[in-house]
Amino acid sequence: MITAGTIDRPSTHDPKKQDPTMQRPTPEPFVSHETATEHRQNRNHAMQLIPEALARAHVHDRLREAESQRRAVRLATARRMQRRAERASLRARRALAMAVMQ
Numbered sequence: 001m002i003t004a005g006t007i008d009r010p011s012t013h014d015p016k017k018q019d020p021t022m023q024r025p026t027p028e029p030f031v032s033h034e035t036a037t038e039h040r041q042n043r044n045h046a047m048q049l050i051p052e053a054l055a056r057a058h059v060h061d062r063l064r065e066a067e068s069q070r071r072a073v074r075l076a077t078a079r080r081m082q083r084r085a086e087r088a089s090l091r092a093r094r095a096l097a098m099a100v101m102q
Helices: 033-101
Strands: none
Touching: none
């Protein structure tokens, strides 16, 4: 009877006969105490900076939104002034035409 093995209980203990997909994962390399402490401190420092990064991103979004609103207001004002100038131009042309006709 042939039974399939698992990672914890391989069907054979001979490494050459084992299925390569059933190999145990390689253990992680040894990390010294100083390196682990430094990594932990860097992670804690990075975690403490998250609210600051979020606040910076929020301010950036608000500034971009405010600039977009300012551009929209300037565009609306420019269009309004353009229409006013076109009406004044038409009035001037009419006045000129009336003056020439008399």
